[in-house]
Amino acid sequence: MAADKKFAGYLCTGCGIGERLDTRQLIQIATREGKMAACKEHSMLCSAEGVQLIRDDIAAGNATHIMIAACSRRAKVEAFSFPEVAMSRANLREGVIWLRPEGDEHQETTQEMADDYVRMACAEVRFMTQPSGSGEQPLNRTLMVVGNGVTAMTSALEAAKAGYGVHLVCDEGELGGVYKDLYKRVPFRAAPVGVSNARTAPLPQPEDPGVAEMIAAVQANPKIQVHLNAKVTKTSGAPGRFSADISVESGSTVTENFGAIVQATDYKPYDANLLPEFAYGKSPDVVTNFELERLAKAANGGPLKRPSDGKEVKAVAFIQCAGQRSDQEGHLPYCSGFCCTESIKQAMYFKAQNPGCDATVLFDDLRTPGAAGEDFYRAGQQAQVTFSKGKASAVDINGGQLTVKFKDLILEEDTAMDCDLVVLATGQVPNTGPDPYAQLAVDEAPTEEEKAAARKVLEVAPPSILNLDYRQGTDLPHLKHGFVDSHFICFPYETRRTGIYAAGPVRRPMDMKQAIDDAAGATLKAIQAAENAARGAGAHPRVGDLSYPTFRKEGCTQCKRCTVECPFGAINEDERAYPQFNESRCRRCGTCMGACPVRVISFENYSIETIGQQIKAVDMPDEFSEKPRILALACENDAYPALDMAAQSGGQISPFARVIPVRCLGSVSLSWITDALNSGYDGIVLMGCRRDDDYQCHFVRGSKMAAERLSKVGDTLQQLNLEQERIQVYEVAITDVQRAPQIINDMAATVEKIGMSPFKF
Amino acid sequence: MSDLNTAMVERYRTNFLKEVEANVEEGEWVKMCMQCGVCSGSCPLGKFWAHPPQEIFMMIRAGKREEVLSSDAMWMCTSCYNCIVRCPRELPITHIMHGLATYAKRLGLVPQNQPTARFAQMFWDNLMKKGRVNELKLGLALYFMNGFGEGVKTALKKQKLGMNMMKTGRMNPMEILGGHAVKDLSGFQKVIQKAQDLEDARIAQHGARQGA
Numbered sequence: 017m018a019a020d021k022k023f024a025g026y027l028c029t030g031c032g033i034g035e036r037l038d039t040r041q042l043i044q045i046a047t048r049e050g051k052m053a054a055c056k057e058h059s060m061l062c063s064a065e066g067v068q069l070i071r072d073d074i075a076a077g078n079a080t081h082i083m084i085a086a087c088s089r090r091a092k093v094e095a096f097s098f099p100e101v102a103m104s105r106a107n108l109r110e111g112v113i114w115l116r117p118e119g120d121e122h123q124e125t126t127q128e129m130a131d132d133y134v135r136m137a138c139a140e141v142r143f144m145t146q147p148s149g150s151g152e153q154p155l156n157r158t159l160m161v162v163g164n165g166v167t168a169m170t171s172a173l174e175a176a177k178a179g180y181g182v183h184l185v186c187d188e189g190e191l192g193g194v195y196k197d198l199y200k201r202v203p204f205r206a207a208p209v210g211v212s213n214a215r216t217a218p219l220p221q222p223e224d225p226g227v228a229e230m231i232a233a234v235q236a237n238p239k240i241q242v243h244l245n246a247k248v249t250k251t252s253g254a255p256g257r258f259s260a261d262i263s264v265e266s267g268s269t270v271t272e273n274f275g276a277i278v279q280a281t282d283y284k285p286y287d288a289n290l291l292p293e294f295a296y297g298k299s300p301d302v303v304t305n306f307e308l309e310r311l312a313k314a315a316n317g318g319p320l321k322r323p324s325d326g327k328e329v330k331a332v333a334f335i336q337c338a339g340q341r342s343d344q345e346g347h348l349p350y351c352s353g354f355c356c357t358e359s360i361k362q363a364m365y366f367k368a369q370n371p372g373c374d375a376t377v378l379f380d381d382l383r384t385p386g387a388a389g390e391d392f393y394r395a396g397q398q399a400q401v402t403f404s405k406g407k408a409s410a411v412d413i414n415g416g417q418l419t420v421k422f423k424d425l426i427l428e429e430d431t432a433m434d435c436d437l438v439v440l441a442t443g444q445v446p447n448t449g450p451d452p453y454a455q456l457a458v459d460e461a462p463t464e465e466e467k468a469a470a471r472k473v474l475e476v477a478p479p480s481i482l483n484l485d486y487r488q489g490t491d492l493p494h495l496k497h498g499f500v501d502s503h504f505i506c507f508p509y510e511t512r513r514t515g516i517y518a519a520g521p522v523r524r525p526m527d528m529k530q531a532i533d534d535a536a537g538a539t540l541k542a543i544q545a546a547e548n549a550a551r552g553a554g555a556h557p558r559v560g561d562l563s564y565p566t567f568r569k570e571g572c573t574q575c576k577r578c579t580v581e582c583p584f585g586a587i588n589e590d591e592r593a594y595p596q597f598n599e600s601r602c603r604r605c606g607t608c609m610g611a612c613p614v615r616v617i618s619f620e621n622y623s624i625e626t627i628g629q630q631i632k633a634v635d636m637p638d639e640f641s642e643k644p645r646i647l648a649l650a651c652e653n654d655a656y657p658a659l660d661m662a663a664q665s666g667g668q669i670s671p672f673a674r675v676i677p678v679r680c681l682g683s684v685s686l687s688w689i690t691d692a693l694n695s696g697y698d699g700i701v702l703m704g705c706r707r708d709d710d711y712q713c714h715f716v717r718g719s720k721m722a723a724e725r726l727s728k729v730g731d732t733l734q735q736l737n738l739e740q741e742r743i744q745v746y747e748v749a750i751t752d753v754q755r756a757p758q759i760i761n762d763m764a765a766t767v768e769k770i771g772m773s774p775f776k777f
Numbered sequence: 778m779s780d781l782n783t784a785m786v787e788r789y790r791t792n793f794l795k796e797v798e799a800n801v802e803e804g805e806w807v808k809m810c811m812q813c814g815v816c817s818g819s820c821p822l823g824k825f826w827a828h829p830p831q832e833i834f835m836m837i838r839a840g841k842r843e844e845v846l847s848s849d850a851m852w853m854c855t856s857c858y859n860c861i862v863r864c865p866r867e868l869p870i871t872h873i874m875h876g877l878a879t880y881a882k883r884l885g886l887v888p889q890n891q892p893t894a895r896f897a898q899m900f901w902d903n904l905m906k907k908g909r910v911n912e913l914k915l916g917l918a919l920y921f922m923n924g925f926g927e928g929v930k931t932a933l934k935k936q937k938l939g940m941n942m943m944k945t946g947r948m949n950p951m952e953i954l955g956g957h958a959v960k961d962l963s964g965f966q967k968v969i970q971k972a973q974d975l976e977d978a979r980i981a982q983h984g985a986r987q988g989a
Contacts, residue, residue, distance in 0.1 A: 213867040215806055374792075382811070394866070397809045402794070402838050405812050426812060426835040 050138025149552020153256030165193020255515025256549030275546025452489020606683025682718025
């Protein structure tokens, strides 16, 4: 222990802790076993007075490392915020007294639980160092926005409004992107409150697209520099110090520095040539929704004419879900989410110009997302657009006429309709770069067949957009169907590359209004990332965390596990294959720490020691005491809060369990498991988040990496001649309030069945 | 085929929806149906309908004129108003059903011997005679609607109820002899005639001669 470390303990006796537990014993344990110089007691530590008690000690130089034995570390975080010192929390309220029943028969084991949590918190804080930012990067108030369209332009304008400079990299000769030919747009706002449901109610109508105005605003903004016909040929660095080469078609390249990046490359229209059944390509009168927009723009309010003979359209059919929501080869399996409202709008073009024109929308499910959605559908109905629930199967050409064959899904009959023009409502194909894990999949495929399959995926991969100079590949990782991974419910915009945000249809299909909202959100996240990087603080989900991983070079075996396993591609390799940590790319999950077979990676306040020492600090009763010990390593984002909530709602837990929160199950080192088994724990429960495609892991792949590593833990058990049941890995959601304690209690039952571990010394 | 029907076919040709909008009470609402099916699911008699309301609306839009107007579906409506209460688009479905029935009747497309239609006619004829409904006559007519034998059987079954009603003065057996009329019968008939004229004028305006 360094001489300048001053350990101080604080015990809160409020919320029933004082009544339920022997506090004198706890204080004794903190000072004698836990080596706290002193342990002060307060009846309500989170009160202004209690907090002042701690502050005074810190100010007087009597406390650099504090242990607070009170409630869960997730409670009273504002009161117990002492950024200048290292701090650990012993969870006596949610962790002990609220999870245990009252009564003399339980008193002994409940007290032992509390004793152990105090020992553990003391052990933890002794091995912690208070982190401070590295100062690795200054504040860079410039963003790079990649994309041509409304999403990218909105992002640039929003950043400029916030005082940030923007380099907008557009790979076409003009701005506008997929919406530059828009005649009108789907309205953005619902009918005002109070507009009745009446048949004649004034409802939102198609409106001016506003794209030209947006282009003008971007061009006029002095904070935005537009690079036309340009590509990003190299991106390196990290949030706060990104460096990008922007190369223009003519050959010149500029290198610029950025605080953060927004990728808003939108989507490519689906290739309708893949739909021969609808006569696309066979008749010029079968057009896509994108092509119809150009026809409407050309007509500019006049009669819409057929491309084949220039005759005015008298009957038009819209085929929804063309090449979408289908498992057929070459079709998009998903709903693009914008085509229903687009078709309503386009059908209204025909009705506005000629009310006698028959406009029929053949839909399966009419989905009208957005504020205006339902009102706009009603506006279409008001305009006498015919909505038929039917599934089109083919378009036949008879002379100048088209016949759409479809199944009427309400009347359950195969039928057909004649029309002059067919519009295919085709979908969005994300405009993303290659998935960096496509290469990894080839490298790591176990069999030749799987390797061949992985290679096939790699072959059709699109060209890179960002050209990242990262160990793990050139672009943002995908999740499904080529969309960039960003958890669309919990953490939109947040990709798996810190400081690079995905906005708009690159992350999921969406309409123009949603893309605009998305751009604003992603831009603010990008600004936040740049500002956090300047402070040396972590981004989501450990926002503001100043700790970051370092490694002991002498011990490193250059095995590269950390650089491969980092879910965020934060770690590069130097020329001698040592890991190069990039502080501001790091999300502080500790997956690298868990991956390291030689245990050389650690954070200042989270390391092999801070957890390992907690495991060892637990008092281990002998084999014949009938008091087993169960270690639960619980993810701090889901499993641990679930246990806290179980405590709040009157759940119960075995008194033999000792729960330690971990940043992510991915940070769990196998050495902790081996240590725990060797020191006599009878069962180990590992509680992480749901993994794979529907993952809930805040660190995306942490839970998955942990599961992979722990699948080999059976060998360790076998070596020790222990039963396989002693270690269980679970996926726990934050909502598993009943299940989380049950999992631990199940392990207690298992231990009772198979008997105590013989490794108790 | 009635003259009016021929005229309407001629006039609207393929667009049955427009015909319904122009001629059926509350028909302008049909286009606003979003095919959720809540009406069909809510109808207590739904399973007895050849085409529940949702289907009727779809058939109108699909131009199935003959099938809709000669259907007995809308005649099955008992005006419980469940569909109106539940329709998320607030369509007056009950009224539309009655509107369709009225229109079909005017065009002479009602299926033969449709019991609801027959009773409706009976009610109307009864009402027109004296300007008020003669309950005794209407009740008896209803009993004997499906034949003499059944009429006697029903009458015997209701005997006790009838006696009680007489005792308490709720029914006068003398009404069978013609019954009393409203105070100003000729005035009443004038009112009805005026309404009929107005209705005929409205239909004439829609390009068809008076029918049915």
